[in-house]
Structures are given as C-alpha cells and as structure tokens.
Amino acid sequence: MSYSAFANYYDYLMKDVNYPALAQYLRRVLAQLGHTPKLALDLACGTGSLTLELKQMGIDIYGIDASPDMLSIAQQKAAAAGEEILFLCQKMQNLDLYGTIDTVFCTLDSLNHLSGKKELLKAFQKVSLFLEPNGYFVFDLNTPYKHQHILADHTFVYDLDPVYCVWQNLYEERENRVSISLDFFKREGQIYRRSHENFYEYAYSIDDIRSLLELSGLQMRAVYEDCTFNVPTDHTERILVVSEKSSAKNMEKVIDK
Numbered sequence: 001m002s003y004s005a006f007a008n009y010y011d012y013l014m015k016d017v018n019y020p021a022l023a024q025y026l027r028r029v030l031a032q033l034g035h036t037p038k039l040a041l042d043l044a045c046g047t048g049s050l051t052l053e054l055k056q057m058g059i060d061i062y063g064i065d066a067s068p069d070m071l072s073i074a075q076q077k078a079a080a081a082g083e084e085i086l087f088l089c090q091k092m093q094n095l096d097l098y099g100t101i102d103t104v105f106c107t108l109d110s111l112n113h114l115s116g117k118k119e120l121l122k123a124f125q126k127v128s129l130f131l132e133p134n135g136y137f138v139f140d141l142n143t144p145y146k147h148q149h150i151l152a153d154h155t156f157v158y159d160l161d162p163v164y165c166v167w168q169n170l171y172e173e174r175e176n177r178v179s180i181s182l183d184f185f186k187r188e189g190q191i192y193r194r195s196h197e198n199f200y201e202y203a204y205s206i207d208d209i210r211s212l213l214e215l216s217g218l219q220m221r222a223v224y225e226d227c228t229f230n231v232p233t234d235h236t237e238r239i240l241v242v243s244e245k246s247s248a249k250n251m252e253k254v255i256d257k
Contacts, residue, residue, distance in 0.1 A: 012158075041130075065090075115200065136242065142238055
C-alpha cells in the first residue's frame with residue numbers, strides 16, 4: 001500500500017514525537033557499544049524527520065520507504081533544511097542497495113506493518129545482506145501487550161489543525177494482529193473531504209524476534225524499553241532491539257546450516 005492518505009497527515013499525527021531526542025538516544029545506544037556510524041540507512045523513513053535529524057548530527061545517512069507520497073514530503077524537508085539526502089522508494093522486504101552499510105535504523109513501529117513472520121524474516125535477511133560484518137541494525141517494535149491492551153479494540157479521535165482524524169482499531173487474536181482504520185476529515189470551505197487508510201500491525205515476542213534475527217545472520221545484543229536503557233517488562237508498550245551482523249566467520253556457520 002502507498003499510505004497516500006496517511007502521508008498527508010502523518011506529521012500532524014506524530015507531532016508529539018521528539019525526533020531530536022530520539023536521534024540522540026539512538027546515538028547513545030550505539031556509543032555504548034563503541035560503534036560510530038560511517039554510512040547509515042533509515043529504513044522505512046516515512047516523511048524523513050528522523051533521517052534529517054541524524055543527518056544534521058553529522059551521520060552520513062539516506063532513507064528508504066515504500067511510499068512515494070511519504071518520500072516526496074521527506075525530500076521537501078531535506079531541501080528546505082539545505083541538506084542533500086538520498087531517498088529511495090523500496091519495500092523493506094525487497095531492499096536492494098548499491099553497496100554495504102554499517103548501520104541501519106528502523107523506528108516508530110515500521111516493522112510491525114509487515115504481514116507476519118515470513119515478511120519480517122525477509123526484511124531481516126535483506127538488512128543482513130547489505131550490512132557489513134559487525135554492523136548494527138537498531139529497530140523498535142510495538143509489543144503484544146500494546147496490541148492486546150492499548151490499541152486493542154479502542155477508538156481514538158484527534159482534532160488537529162488542519163484535519164480531524166478518527167482512529168479505530170480491531171484486535172484480531174487469531175491472526176495475531178491489529179486492524180487499524182483511519183478516517184481523515186479535512187475542511188474545504190463549507191464541506192469536509194474524507195479520506196481513508198487501512199492497514200495491519202503484527203506483534204512478536206522477544207524470543208520470536210531473536211530467532212528470526214539469528215536465521216538472518218544477526219545476533220540480538222540488547223533489548224530496551226523504548227527511549228530508555230531499562231529492561232522491558234510485561235507491560236512495556238514498545239521495545240528497542242539492538243542487533244549485530246555476525247562476523248564473516250560466523251556467517252559461514254549460518255550458511256552451512
């Protein structure tokens with residue numbers, strides 16, 4: 001899906017996200033591991049807010065997203081800030097880069113949008129393919145707890161300038177996913193124009209994530225509560241996972257399997 005309607009209002013819905021703080025946090029996570037990004041990728045970069053923050057911190061980074069509408073906004077932001085950032089339109093599970101990179105970021109629940117373990121594994125394998133040995137893949141995910149208790153079957157209403165949004169969720173336990181339906185109402189003169197977006201989020205246990213990473217030649221190095229260095233609890237809503245590409249020697253063992 002293109003997220004064309006969502007792209008128009010994404011930044012309004014995400015206005016409470018502190019992108020400068022998120023960028024600083026990601027850098028601290030990597031600093032604890034003694035890793036300084038040389039060439040990085042912001043995977044599923046959306047409208048490029050985090051990409052731009054990381055670029056302005058001095059990280060050589062580019063962005064990839066499956067939505068041309070999101071990328072159009074991202075490019076406009078970069079140009080307005082006087083930054084040259086390469087943005088490519090690709091799906092995560094079909095990632096195809098010009099060369100290798102040493103750091104990959106994927107934030108704000110983007111991986112939850114992939115349709116199940118097979119698609120998540122494909123994305124992990126693609127990241128691993130282009131990640132240099134001992135490079136890092138840092139990503140976050142909404143947890144099963146958040147799906148079952150926070151998103152669940154709840155409805156949220158956002159009265160924003162310039163849009164009114166009704167966000168409806170349906171938790172589908174058998175499919176292990178939440179169906180998310182967004183209705184946007186934008187005022188145009190004396191009428192409101194409605195647009196609609198629907199997508200699914202899938203959640204995974206930490207053990208499942210670890211197993212899929214290992215099948216991809218990636219090793220889980222740390223798991224934190226979002227934007228902290230705390231150990232996740234049963235009530236954690238979002239986790240940050242830090243994974244490392246196996247060395248060339250270890251990759252041979254993975255391939256032999």
